[in-house]
Amino acid sequence: MQNRFTAMPLFLLLLLAFVFAAYWPGLHGGFLFDDFANLPILGDTGPIDNWPAFWRYITAGTADPIGRPLTLLSFLLDAHNWPADPLPFKRTNLILHLLNGALLTWLLRRLGHMLFLDTDRRRIDMAALLGASLWLVHPLFVSTTLYIVQREAILPATFTLLGLLSWLHGRTALLHGRTLSGLAWTTVGLGVCTLLGVLSKANGILLPVLALVIEYTLLRSVPQDPLSKGKNSGVYHRAMLALAWLPASIVAGYLLQQGEHGLVHGIPSIRPWTLGQRLLTEPRVLVDYLDLLWLPRPFTPGLFNDNIQVSTSLWSPYTTLPALLVVLGLIGCALKFRRQLPVLAAATLFYFVGQSIESSTIPLELYFEHRNYLPAMLMFWPLALWLCSVRQSRFTAAHTAAVFASIAPSIRHRAKLALAVVLLLGLALMTHSSAELWGNTHDQALLWAELNPDSPRAQANAAVAERNAGHPEHAVVRLQHLLVKDPNQVQLALNLFNAECQVGSIDQATLTASRTALRTARDTGSLLVHWFERTMEQATNPPCPQLTFQTIADLLDAAQDNRYLADVPGRQQDLYYLQGRLALMQSNANVALADFNYALDLNVRAPIALEQAALLGSMGYQRQGLAHLDHYEAVRDRTVPPNIGMPQVHAWILQHQQYWPKEMAHLRTTLSEDASNPLLGGK
Structure with missing residues (x-):
């Protein structure tokens, strides 16, 4: 025994x-x-x-x-x-x-x-x-x-x-x-x-x-x-x-x-x-x-x-x-x-x-x-x-x-x-x-693409791996024929856009395909914001001649025409935020402020107001940042109550800690000080 x-x-x-x-x-x-x-x-x-x-x-x-x-x-x-x-x-x-x-x-x-x-x-x-x-x-x-x-x-x-x-x-x-x-x-x-x-x-x-x-x-x-x-x-x-x-x-x-x-x-x-x-x-x-x-x-x-x-x-x-x-x-x-x-x-x-x-x-x-x-x-x-x-x-x-x-x-x-x-x-x-494959993300991405030839996610992931490895031409070959078969897949279109730009030039057909995908995709998830933010940053020193602010604006217009995204308030907020960000990068601060205000109105939330005001301030437009905080104060009563469950608990925690009022007050103080400091060139 x-x-x-x-x-x-x-x-x-x-x-x-x-x-x-x-x-x-x-x-x-x-x-x-x-x-x-x-x-x-x-x-x-x-x-x-x-x-x-x-x-x-x-x-x-x-x-x-x-x-x-x-x-x-x-x-x-x-x-x-x-x-x-x-x-x-x-x-x-x-x-x-x-x-x-x-x-x-x-x-x-x-x-x-x-x-x-x-x-x-x-x-x-x-x-x-x-x-x-x-x-x-x-x-x-x-x-x-x-x-x-x-x-x-x-x-x-x-x-x-x-x-x-x-x-x-x-x-x-x-x-x-x-x-x-x-x-x-x-x-x-x-x-x-x-x-x-x-x-x-x-x-x-x-x-x-x-x-x-x-x-x-x-x-x-x-x-x-x-x-x-x-x-x-x-x-x-x-x-x-x-x-x-x-x-x-x-x-x-x-x-x-x-x-x-x-x-x-x-x-x-x-x-x-x-x-x-x-x-x-x-x-x-x-x-x-x-x-x-x-x-x-x-x-x-x-x-x-x-x-x-x-x-x-x-x-x-x-x-x-x-x-x-x-x-x-x-x-x-x-x-x-x-x-x-x-x-x-x-x-x-x-x-x-x-x-x-x-x-x-x-x-x-x-x-x-x-x-x-x-x-x-x-x-x-x-x-x-x-x-x-x-x-x-x-x-x-x-x-x-x-x-x-x-x-x-x-x-x-x-x-x-x-x-x-x-x-x-x-x-x-x-x-x-x-497990060996899971320890090598590059080989893992390529094998998963081989095992899932009809998966847009797998192919887009493999294309990113190929681009990161310094082979954007391989990603171009991979994505071009797939996009013809599935033109609504925005992840394929935008990855092809990136790959061709990394090679040195974006085809007109790819630009058209990107607009089509943005206009017809059912939901872009977080890809929308992340891709446009990265692309706007690249446009200040573009790796290819077609990557311009006008190209980005055309793509954003295509996304605005998407009837599926129109049904999702969060996506509409993302789009107006991105339009404001694009205007800000072109030094159109008042246009950016209007877009940010409208984005906030679509779904009043303290985090988005704080982020947008901070972005205005970081770009040297402290007065517009303060104006955006003022706009939030005017509409904050329209904040949508949190969903039942943990979101309500989280909201109670934040309220109990006075987290957002403290963050808003801190940002307002910073923007005010920067706006009055001639060395910072407040605008």
Whole structure:
């Protein structure tokens, strides 16, 4: 008995070291994509080195109504300001991934001991370790672990595992008559850990539903389940009603409400598909996920999934109906055979329940690999149990006996051991290869472009990599034919504009294509502001003759004609801000002031007023900067209230600290002093 308990931790430590080594090359990669959209808030209001700055930062999340404050808090382990070094962020992600592997081992071991009462415990322990190992070293999760911002997917998994373990401990305590202890652990598991999961990312709310999956597939399959009757059965059932069934009902109701609203009222215009098309497409996406999980490969499409063909009917594309039947068939079989094949049923239902928020009625993007991180945690446990010769049901036992009766037990054991080793080594080699790619952003960009030939994001990203490497001519060749196929893709057009300018001359056809893309793109996101700001700065010392202020003005006019951007107040504000900035760079301060005032009127916010006034002052137009602050004071009563959730908390924090009045007063003092200082040439 002692040897069993000392060997298990040793094997686990060896496993974690093995996985750490496989991931090591990827720790030296850089920031990517959504990292730049989320991490800069580390420095939005200066270094986070005092409590007021801490509270401003921790409530600044906007990814969902809750704001994901625990994820933001975890980033403080790695940096307190921005820009920052990516290595500490990636290292923390990997440590959390290893922690999740250890917790998953513990969970599978606990479930195995509760389910297989008459089986050698050493086999159950090794099956738990192997099942967790296959998940931990799977190459599909490299794109979760090494993508810094996806700590938002890793942390909810941590709290889900902790919650399930606490709930099982409470369940056992109730079984043995320890009512108060059992209720406390159950409440911590399904209540507190769910809250912590939600504070990391909204899909942490699925923890109680996942507990119900385990309850009704695994635990209720045990003959004469002790909690089905007895003195604490009523207590347990009431606790589960409040802590599991009620949250599950809320989740189901919310998804149904989102579906009804999306089908009746439509979804935001930034999505190029309807909700009905999304619901038809997601089964194909789920089948593709399962393909990546069970037929792993070292290199996957990665972060670029904007080229997914949308299903417009059950027959277009032709894989839509088969994929839907596969998904429904797997769920139906899991429900039908949950007593005969409890582990397979649990793994299947756990997976689809885990996908229910991000792959159903909420109009998120169609496809992301990181959505498999938590749902796939039980996926490989049935295989591990078989490899460790743990009898999972009478059904499998009978068929195994018939098929392998002629094979000696020792040979079967060695063959299964060899297969387990081959699987682990194969997965580790693929993970190591993928991690090496994640450690080299240039090669990563080129390979992703090759794997995603129809993805505008992948091709634009590869073009940037080629330009940064000093080969803009390669980027030109890459982008020209793609833009002909997809003229609405503004990221292709503007990257081609940059590449040709870097070569030395922009073709007239590219200028026309850039105007067309800006006029027809559905949503430009943050690209609009960032690209125009950089291009205006270049225009003061242009690398090519076509890059002039007039060219930039023509492109801005094209964006103003975009009917999709006209429906988004934030984008219209961006456009008038950019027009004002362009006027300012041409020394038209009064025109810039008028544009800035109009931009502010579209969506009255203190930060935009402060930024625009500061910009006027930095360009030597302090009086216009003061006038813009005066305009803000005149219209600030029209400030739109923050959205429900963390934005309201953040607004309260700022108001409590008097943050914006202090910043406005400081800027006003600075502008006034500079305007009255003849040495600064106030205008």
